[in-house]
Each structure stands twice: as C-alpha cells, then as structure tokens.
Amino acid sequence: MNSAQQSILVIEDEAQIRKFLRISLVAQGYRVLEAGCGREGLAQAREAQPDLLVLDLGLPDMDGQELLVELRRDSQVPVLVLSVRAGDGEKVLALDGGANDYVTKPFSIRELLARVRVLLRRTSPPGQSPGTVQCGPLTVDLDGRRVGLGGRDIALTRKEYDVLAALARHPGRVVTQQQLLRDIWGPTHVEDSHYLRVVVGHLRQKLGDDPADPRFIVTEAGIGYRLREHAP
Incomplete structure (x- = not known):
C-alpha cells in the first residue's frame, strides 16, 4: 500500500x-x-x-x-x-x-x-506476525526459535531468547520494562528491573553489541528497549 x-x-x-x-x-x-x-x-x-x-x-x-x-x-x-x-x-x-x-x-x-x-x-493484518526478523547480520527466527548472527547460530538461554523475540516482534518500537517483565517473568515481577538488566547484558555480550554504541538493542532510558530496524 x-x-x-x-x-x-x-x-x-x-x-x-x-x-x-x-x-x-x-x-x-x-x-x-x-x-x-x-x-x-x-x-x-x-x-x-x-x-x-x-x-x-x-x-x-x-x-x-x-x-x-x-x-x-x-x-x-x-x-x-x-x-x-x-x-x-x-x-x-x-x-x-x-x-x-x-x-x-x-x-x-x-x-x-x-x-x-x-x-x-509495520502495519499487518490481525493475526499475522513476522516469521523471521532481520536486523543487519542478526536474524531472529520466531517460528523456529533460532537466532543467527553473520550466518552462525547463537546459543541463548530461554530468558535471553524470550527478551530478544519480544523486541523482534516490534522492530523499531519501544517495548517497556514493565511489559517485558510482566510477559516474561510474570505479573509479580514487574518491579524487578534488575532481572531484565542482567538478561539484556548477557544478550548483548553474546551478540557483540556495545551498549554505548548499540547495533541492535537500544536502551530508552527509564522506559525500556527497542530492536533497531536496520543495523548501522
């Protein structure tokens, strides 16, 4: 359109x-x-x-x-x-x-x-979701629950994958800390932001993503995180 x-x-x-x-x-x-x-x-x-x-x-x-x-x-x-x-x-x-x-x-x-x-x-018909999300060399296969970087598979823990997948479903859009904590850890953990910080830190290490100059995961201070639509 x-x-x-x-x-x-x-x-x-x-x-x-x-x-x-x-x-x-x-x-x-x-x-x-x-x-x-x-x-x-x-x-x-x-x-x-x-x-x-x-x-x-x-x-x-x-x-x-x-x-x-x-x-x-x-x-x-x-x-x-x-x-x-x-x-x-x-x-x-x-x-x-x-x-x-x-x-x-x-x-x-x-x-x-x-x-x-x-x-x-990014508007798509209801019920549809992207099967694979690409951000430069980073590939997130949401159907197969696989993550690749530059053609090689990246081994992630369940929580690391869940956080990355949540961001990949809305590329370019901020996903709030509360939303991530509620959806991944459960409603009793919406204030436990340190859980999320630790997982995002490990995720960035595995992706070789510098938090000071991120290619993939951008921190929106005090709000949440977003996955870039295109890697710089």
Missing part, C-alpha cells in the same frame, strides 16, 4: 498544530482526517478506520491516556502519541496502554514523518 492510499487521523485540540500536521502529511501523499476533541476522535476512528492515529494527550473533553484505553478495546490501529508531556511516567503509561510510539512537543516534523512511515510500514 502506498502513502496515497493511507489515511491518518490527527486528534489534537490546537488548531495551528492540526493545520501544520495536515499540510506536512498531505505533502507526503497521506489522506488526513482531523478531530479537535477525544469523543470526536474516537467516533472518527471507529467510523473511518484510519491506518494511523496521531494522538495528543491534553484534550479538552478527556485525557488522551483514557482515550487510548478505550480505543484499544476494539481497535489495533497504530497510535503515535504527540504530547508536551515529557516525563518517563507518561511515556510508560501510554506505551503500556497500547501506544506504538511517543514523540514530545516541540517536535521535528522530519522525525515525526519518519516515525509515521515506520509505523505504517
């Missing part, structure tokens, strides 16, 4: 920002829908079935975090949060609530457009 066939719903109460986003997105060939409040945005999301939502959190009739929870009850449309709220707590809450990415205001339109392209490129 090319960008001319893709629609983006912007839910934002500031008219000037909506106008700026509309001009920028239309120039890239996207069809743009707009809503100035949360209830209107939810109605449009359900009626128009857009390919992507750009969501502000500070809406006049409801908080964007609340909108996200309500949206996720019946929709898996990709959501890019665009908010002035820069705290780690807000980011983690949004990402755990179902947002796919988070950009803070003031923002670079070039960066935002790049993130839009990534999210739209």
